[in-house]
Amino acid sequence: MSDALLTISDLETRYRTSRGDLRAVDGASLTVRPGEAVGLVGESGCGKSALGQSIMRLIQPPGRITGGRIDFAGRDLLTLGDREMRRLRGREIAMIFQDPMATLDPVQRIGDQIAELLEFHTDLGRTAIRKRVVEMLDEVGIPQPAARYRNYPHEFSGGMQQRAIIAAALILQPRLVIADEPTTALDVTVQAQILDLLRRLQESQTNTAIILVSHDLGVVSQLCDRVCVMYSGEVIEEASTGEILADPRHPYTVGLIASMPRLDVEGQTLNPIPGSVPDAINPPPGCKFAPRCPRAMDRCRIERPVLRDHGSGRSVACHLYD
Amino acid sequence: MTEAAPPAPGRPLLQVEGLVKLFAVRRGLLEAFSRPKTFVHAVNGVDFTIGRREKFGLVGESGSGKSTTGKLVARLLEPTGGSVRLDGEDWLTVSGSALRRRRRDVQVIFQNPFLSLNPRWSVESIVAEPLLTHQVLPRHEVRDRVATLLREVGLDPRHMRRYPHQFSGGQRQRIAIARALALNPMLLVADEPVSALDVSVQAQILNLLARVGAEHDLGMLFISHDMSVVRHLCDRVGVMYLGRLVEVAETRSIFREPRHPYTRSLLSAVPVPGKRQRFEPLQGEIPSPLAPPSGCVFHTRCPIATERCRVEVPLSREVAGGHRVACHHA
Amino acid sequence: MPGGDSTRMPAGADVVEARPSFLARFFRDLVRSPKGMVGFVIIVILLATAALAPLLAPHDATLQVLTDRFLPPFYAEGGSVDHLIGADNMGRDLLSRVILATRTSVTVALIVIAIIMVFGSAVGLLSGYFGGIVDTLLMRLVDFQLSFPFILLALLLLAIFGPGFSTLIVALSVAFWVNFARLVRSETLKLREAEFVQAARSIGVSHAAIMIKHILPNTLPSIIVLATLDIAVIIISEAAMSFLGLGIQPPTPSWGMMISDGRNYLYDSYWMVLGPGIAIVVTAVGINLFGDFLRDTYDPRQSRL
Numbered sequence: 001m002s003d004a005l006l007t008i009s010d011l012e013t014r015y016r017t018s019r020g021d022l023r024a025v026d027g028a029s030l031t032v033r034p035g036e037a038v039g040l041v042g043e044s045g046c047g048k049s050a051l052g053q054s055i056m057r058l059i060q061p062p063g064r065i066t067g068g069r070i071d072f073a074g075r076d077l078l079t080l081g082d083r084e085m086r087r088l089r090g091r092e093i094a095m096i097f098q099d100p101m102a103t104l105d106p107v108q109r110i111g112d113q114i115a116e117l118l119e120f121h122t123d124l125g126r127t128a129i130r131k132r133v134v135e136m137l138d139e140v141g142i143p144q145p146a147a148r149y150r151n152y153p154h155e156f157s158g159g160m161q162q163r164a165i166i167a168a169a170l171i172l173q174p175r176l177v178i179a180d181e182p183t184t185a186l187d188v189t190v191q192a193q194i195l196d197l198l199r200r201l202q203e204s205q206t207n208t209a210i211i212l213v214s215h216d217l218g219v220v221s222q223l224c225d226r227v228c229v230m231y232s233g234e235v236i237e238e239a240s241t242g243e244i245l246a247d248p249r250h251p252y253t254v255g256l257i258a259s260m261p262r263l264d265v266e267g268q269t270l271n272p273i274p275g276s277v278p279d280a281i282n283p284p285p286g287c288k289f290a291p292r293c294p295r296a297m298d299r300c301r302i303e304r305p306v307l308r309d310h311g312s313g314r315s316v317a318c319h320l321y322d
Numbered sequence: 323m324t325e326a327a328p329p330a331p332g333r334p335l336l337q338v339e340g341l342v343k344l345f346a347v348r349r350g351l352l353e354a355f356s357r358p359k360t361f362v363h364a365v366n367g368v369d370f371t372i373g374r375r376e377k378f379g380l381v382g383e384s385g386s387g388k389s390t391t392g393k394l395v396a397r398l399l400e401p402t403g404g405s406v407r408l409d410g411e412d413w414l415t416v417s418g419s420a421l422r423r424r425r426r427d428v429q430v431i432f433q434n435p436f437l438s439l440n441p442r443w444s445v446e447s448i449v450a451e452p453l454l455t456h457q458v459l460p461r462h463e464v465r466d467r468v469a470t471l472l473r474e475v476g477l478d479p480r481h482m483r484r485y486p487h488q489f490s491g492g493q494r495q496r497i498a499i500a501r502a503l504a505l506n507p508m509l510l511v512a513d514e515p516v517s518a519l520d521v522s523v524q525a526q527i528l529n530l531l532a533r534v535g536a537e538h539d540l541g542m543l544f545i546s547h548d549m550s551v552v553r554h555l556c557d558r559v560g561v562m563y564l565g566r567l568v569e570v571a572e573t574r575s576i577f578r579e580p581r582h583p584y585t586r587s588l589l590s591a592v593p594v595p596g597k598r599q600r601f602e603p604l605q606g607e608i609p610s611p612l613a614p615p616s617g618c619v620f621h622t623r624c625p626i627a628t629e630r631c632r633v634e635v636p637l638s639r640e641v642a643g644g645h646r647v648a649c650h651h652a
Numbered sequence: 653m654p655g656g657d658s659t660r661m662p663a664g665a666d667v668v669e670a671r672p673s674f675l676a677r678f679f680r681d682l683v684r685s686p687k688g689m690v691g692f693v694i695i696v697i698l699l700a701t702a703a704l705a706p707l708l709a710p711h712d713a714t715l716q717v718l719t720d721r722f723l724p725p726f727y728a729e730g731g732s733v734d735h736l737i738g739a740d741n742m743g744r745d746l747l748s749r750v751i752l753a754t755r756t757s758v759t760v761a762l763i764v765i766a767i768i769m770v771f772g773s774a775v776g777l778l779s780g781y782f783g784g785i786v787d788t789l790l791m792r793l794v795d796f797q798l799s800f801p802f803i804l805l806a807l808l809l810l811a812i813f814g815p816g817f818s819t820l821i822v823a824l825s826v827a828f829w830v831n832f833a834r835l836v837r838s839e840t841l842k843l844r845e846a847e848f849v850q851a852a853r854s855i856g857v858s859h860a861a862i863m864i865k866h867i868l869p870n871t872l873p874s875i876i877v878l879a880t881l882d883i884a885v886i887i888i889s890e891a892a893m894s895f896l897g898l899g900i901q902p903p904t905p906s907w908g909m910m911i912s913d914g915r916n917y918l919y920d921s922y923w924m925v926l927g928p929g930i931a932i933v934v935t936a937v938g939i940n941l942f943g944d945f946l947r948d949t950y951d952p953r954q955s956r957l
Contacts, residue, residue: 043520043521043522043523044520157607157608159607160607187383187384187547187608188383188547188549188588188591188592189383189587189588189591189603189604190383191591191593192590192591192592192593192599192601192603193601193603195593195599196601196603215520215521216521216593217595218592218593218594218595219593220595221593221594221595221596221597222593222598222599241596242596245595245596246596255522256521256522257595259521259522259524259525260521260525260550260595261524261525261528261548261550261551261553261554262550262594262595263549263550263553263577263589263592263594264594264597266553266574266577268554270525270528270529270554271525272522272523272524272525272526272529273522273525274526276490276492276493276523277490396854397854398850398853398854421856422856422858423856425854425855425856426856428854429854429855430850430851430854432847432850432851433847434847437846437847437848438847438848438850438851439848439851440848440852440866440869440870441848441870442869442870451852451855451857452855452856455855455856455857455858455861456856498851501851501855505855
């Protein structure tokens with residue numbers, strides 16, 4: 001897709017371990033259009049966090065990106081040098097992590113931390129920067145922003161800390177924001193507020209695309225138009241949010257949805273997926289979901305399925321549909 | 323070895339009345355030496371009962387006091403006030419070796435499957451510990467019992483010599499459940515038992531809990547912040563806010579017709595896949611537990627609060643069969 | 653779970669696997685660490701020398717051959733291969749004395765470390781587990797102890813009991829047990845709140861059983877690391893005490909005593925000090941390297957379990 005903002009093709013990210021290479025991301029492909037909100041859903045070990053970090057080139061040894069392409073606005077991010085990446089981070093691509101206290105410096109004032117970004121990436125003067133930061137704090141719903149500029153992170157509640165992080169992420173109006181489980185550590189009422197905020201901001205900043213990484217399909221469906229499902233390092237299904245719930249095609253997606261307890265359903269029977277996630281160091285041959293798949297065929301144990309376009313935004317990696 | 327008498331039918335398994343837990347907070351050097359003056363009201367007068375085979379869910383957000391309540395019921399913390407009756411007998415005044423013996427009736431499953439099992443013990447030792455501590459069986463029969471328990475929770479007994487880190491999170495939780503069942507308890511206190519697990523594994527463990535609960539005639543105090551999970555598993559639900567129980571009802575009632583404004587907001591906040599949520603937000607933030615609001619503890623954020631709410635603590639009233647709400651206006 | 657740490661291994665890495673025995677893993681880790689290997693080799697040589705000292709020593713270490721007084725090492729003029737590193741002021745073979753002194757140092761170190769590990773761990777466990785008045789009392793004892801300079805303590809004991817092997821052991825034990833107690837106490841404080849300890853309580857396990865079967869095994873890695881590093885310090889302290897004449901008494905050779913003997917002849921017969929000096933340095937370095945390796949690999953604070 002030539003109008004895509006981000007195209008990831010067959011990305012491979014591996015971690016060296018004493019038993020061999022752990023394939024955190026194992027040939028994942030994904031596209032994001034400008035201004036779009038895409039959800040990246042999967043359970044632990046599926047590689048969704050590693051994928052987000054790979055885009056930002058934040059993978060450190062013993063991890064390394066071993067293959068694929070990441071095309072962002074016409075440039076392959078994997079070919080960029082350190083300095084170029086640093087210019088890109090914060091300015092064009094921003095990341096929001098799950099734990100705000102891991103991102104915020106506890107001994108620096110909140111306002112100053114956000115101001116630092118503007119100092120690094122723009123030529124604005126101190127007064128202009130300060131004004132902009134206060135505006136942004138206001139926009140993310142922090143009350144008395146001018147006063148709270150001077151607060152330290154521990155003086156903010158968890159929800160407010162995350163709002164501050166969002167402010168920092170969006171202040172330079174990046175073209176892409178990667179939010180890695182931004183609400184998982186928050187209470188459910190605070191989560192609802194933050195999702196509300198993200199939705200509002202997403203609608204007003206039309207040029208900013210967002211990848212929302214989460215294990216919670218409910219959270220993702222509040223914000224995203226499209227959902228990509230990951231399993232064992234690969235994207236195995238892609239569809240609009242409505243379609244994924246109404247008509248899941250990949251057996252893993254089907255199983256995942258069947259095992260989720262839902263608030264709006266009474267007397268539910270949960271049908272968990274039997275077995276457990278495959279070994280990321282020595283994955284089984286063929287389709288990695290085959291050992292747990294109720295519809296596995298002989299072909300599935302030999303040949304790995306490829307993500308195929310089913311038209312109208314749908315893709316599935318499964319031999320049942322080949 | 324004496325067998326405990328089988329519980330009399332009809333009598334509630336657990337009766338909690340006016341349960342209070344205060345934590346002393348010492349601020350500053352001066353307070354370090356004198357009697358503490360500031361307290362956190364972690365649990366502030368909680369009443370509920372759990373029936374013989376009933377699964378009672380306790381929900382709330384951080385600071386609600388639900389975990390503390392669980393620990394009080396399990397006697398891992400000592401309450402500051404109130405009473406708890408287990409199978410009709412006073413539970414709080416038991417101490418020493420009598421307490422250790424009665425602990426067999428209340429077993430706990432913890433949240434973190436990685437930390438609730440001693441990393442240096444084999445699975446066999448872990449599951450056998452309750453049996454050996456209380457000398458329930460002759461030593462040569464212990465291993466067989468461990469094998470039976472492991473099989474019951476869906477694990478292969480041949481792996482019993484392995485160590486916890488060799489198992490996945492879901493499997494470790496199964497081990498914890500096997501351990502909890504070893505002494506044939508009457509009540510299981512499960513403190514966020516599936517919160518650290520993936521969705522598909524969560525489902526496995528929830529189904530397992532439901533099954534063992536039925537097969538062993540267990541009552542359950544199921545503590546969780548995840549309302550979808552509680553809806554699925556529990557017969558009755560209690561909602562806690564800042565140390566108080568604001569609403570208690572049968573699962574069906576509470577989810578269809580929540581009466582307390584906090585419950586309503588809480589339920590509206592849960593993101594349901596496929597539906598845009600109509601969140602009824604609360605103004606402000608959770609007040610500090612060091613200084614809980616006067617009167618109704620929720621009034622500072624309540625959309626329908628009145629002057630009365632600021633002044634008078636609402637008592638829990640029954641609004642429908644078995645459905646109780648602590649609100650002046652519900 | 654912080655999301656900002658990109659060096660953390662992604663989940664899914666801890667899949668069921670058969671675990672090789674502790675020894676096998678230990679040697680696998682050891683072989684990968686240069687400093688570990690060096691330290692380990694030195695320690696093995698040390699222990700072997702201590703065990704086989706009488707067999708290894710070319711001469712009787714206490715035999716005085718007055719014609720061999722101040723004989724220089726084999727590489728200097730007048731020296732002979734018979735006395736490889738020379739002879740001291742009484743004509744005793746220095747190499748034999750160094751070798752025999754190894755036995756002294758190792759014996760003292762092992763006895764002391766055994767005593768302080770047992771006593772220090774007991775105090776630390778009780779203190780950390782029960783807290784309250786027990787903790788206060790025991791920690792005040794520790795504080796009191798720490799405020800006593802080691803030498804003063806040694807002199808005090810010397811005055812009471814007279815110099816000798818037992819006094820040395822007591823002095824060193826008294827000086828070094830406190831570190832153990834504090835370490836075990838802090839580990840116990842942490843472990844006391846661990847969920848598996850709460851689980852044991854909820855089962856009805858007694859306090860004693862919890863402390864010994866649950867908490868103690870989990871403090872072992874830290875204890876072993878500290879013990880290893882302490883051994884080096886103990887050996888040096890023993891040397892210091894013997895140097896001052898407070899410890900090992902003649903005729904039993906000790907490195908410290910040898911250095912003390914050679915002090916007056918430093919300019920003319922430096923080799924009297926060279927042997928024991930190098931022995932002390934190599935021993936301390938070897939133990940420290942090995943202790944470093946242990947800490948890097950097994951310190952639970954850096955654990956990736």
